[in-house]
Amino acid sequence: MTRRTITRRDLLKTSAVLGAGFAAPMIFTRGAMAYTNEPKGATVTFGFNVPQTGAYADEGADELRAYQLAVKHINGEGDGGMLATFSSKALKGNGVNGKKVAYVTGDTQTKSDAARASAKRMIEKDGAVMITGGSSSGVAIAVQGLCQEAGVIFMAGLTHSNDTTGKDKRANGFRHFFNTEMSGAALAPVLKNAFGTDRVAYHLTADYTWGWSQEGSIKKYTEQLGWKTAAAVRTPLGAGDFSQYITPVLNSGADVLVLNHYGKDMVNSLTQAVQFGLRDKQVNGKDFAIVVPLYSRLMAQGAGENVKGIFGSTNWHWSLQDEGSKAFVKSFGKEYGFPPSQAAHTCYCQAILYADACQRAGTFMPSEVGKALEGFKFDGLGNGPTEYRAADHQCFKDVLVVKGKEKPTSKFDVLEVVEVTPRSQVEYPAEMLGGELGPFNNGTA
């Protein structure tokens, strides 16, 4: 019996062969994957990252409904919704680039770290080629940064801070929703007509990125009208009882209260301000006024009767009578039994716009899809003629100024559109808000 001994030379040879064997498929795979999560099969996966738990869970649920409806329409199911009114006819109702759209979902919890973790999971484990959704600017900015690093496109959901497409903008990130700068520009003329130019405003502001952005924009535009600012007080997020912040307003000499609050904070601060008699008060010989710069129909329902007669702005409203809005409301209402929120609208549009851009580009490669979105002009998605500005990846379109309805006909009918501010009035130079887009990142290359 011979005994075979392994020499040092044999070991080296075997290791080299085994190493090359293991490395070969990796090298080929790496070469074959032109960009992160390039779809190879019959489907392409979108990642819907929305708040499914936490304070904005209801808004997140509406976003998810809209995404699911968009996927149906892209894949050729249902009544087609706004695809029928969308000016681009690239999508034919048979998926995108010959692939049916599938999706995975994540829960942002309206927390930046949780949102990044769920987006990361969808990119790395589920193979999502695009991430979209969210109900908070803090979350949007965090996830946008992650998508830039990972090399996937981020189509922002509901995010209103200037920073998302301002100082924190990224090449891979795109926003359809409007921002605080546009809210200020749209609201100012309406406030001037309603309340005049000799007013003193008192701001209560949620103490985080969106609140600061909103306060800055409204101050800028109202002061340009001639209004004075008595005080701008920062309130902790989720304060609950705002009475200690509202009582100083009573004798501050201010005759307008601007509530730079959103969600639960808006519901509570507005309700409490009305309870303190601010809506019925007279100051400086004028009727006291309350302004809520960013309205959400879902949140306005929470404030009940207190929203009556109070001005604000919104990205979209289901009562609009253009063909795109009517088609979307009909499609969404038939599917779910109630009208969509502005969050649902912006998310539906983002899913359609992304799919359309991929179809036009003929690929899902972020740099090519991004170029297809940059400077893209379209109509028929509910906001009139719109442009995805190339310089900052911000959509420019008409902005709605709304008012709490005095005589609502149903629980959904809480806001009425008082002004459609044309795009030309809300447009600003891209460099005004700072930031650099930088280059597109395709990830794995």
Added chain:
Amino acid sequence: MDAFVLQILNGLDKGGAYALIALGLTLVFGTLGVVNFAHGALFMLGAFCAVTLQKLLSLEKVTEDPTQLTAWGTPMEIRTPYIETWLGDLGTTLIDYSVPVSILLAIPVMLVVGVVMERGLIKHFYKRPHAEQILVTFGLAIVLQEVVKSFFGANPIPQPAPEIVAGSADIGLLLGMDPGTVVYPWWRMVYLLFSAVVIGLVFAFLQFTTFGMVVRAGMADRETVGLLGIDIDRRFTIVFGLAAVVAGMAGVMYTPILSPDYHMGMDFLVLSFVVVVVGGMGSLGGAVAAGFLLGILQSFASMNEVKTILPGIDQIIIYLVAVAILLIRPRGLMGRRGVMES
């Protein structure tokens, strides 16, 4: 002067809520020795008793009007509350007074919830370390929150105060000031009065009834009371139910001030614990005194004049005061020797 009066009023009504929650919390700790992190959830459940009653009273008969269509093409619905059809004006009045009427629903419901919670779960943790009690009660609070969210959603649900007290009172006139100088919502004053009455009733119950005497004796020396042949466990179970009722009633009456949502209990829980610690663990008087003290301090710290000098002080004042008091009086304002001390 007007700002001073307004912040005192703010502090008192805020302190009323803190005191009511902290009272139940410290009562449970004083009797059962349990650190109940689900106590905030009891406040929230009380608030949702008001929501439930309002929803029941507002149940509507839905008929369709085929002549009018919704924006999505289905016939428009015409909704009429059943109670208005059946009772006419009385029905309308009941809907208007749904918040105070909810107290009648909240008392039995919260008593049952409290007793079931104590018998079904918490009694198994009496002899376990405080850390385990905190974990299990905190977990219970999360379960209760999620259950409520699954039924009622995540958004706040407005609960208007009765029309008669929906406006605000010109208190400045009573104090000889100019009209409109000190204006305060009627409902907040109702809440303050309500807090004072409930606190008074709880103290009277413990002070002037035989049951209360036994409970106080049990709080002082549980073993000796047991040796006298008194079933102190049964009484303590009822005390747990009583604490749940107090938290629940506080939640019901707070709904016109803060539209209830599933998370409202957690928002109050941490502050109420600070109140209990500052007042002295297990001290009823301490909880009430600390509740009002911290409520008033928080209100004054939110004044612009104060925030200009010390930015952000309104968000940390309660914790700063808690640290200062515990440094000077480690057992809290009225804490008893031997509580939470090995």
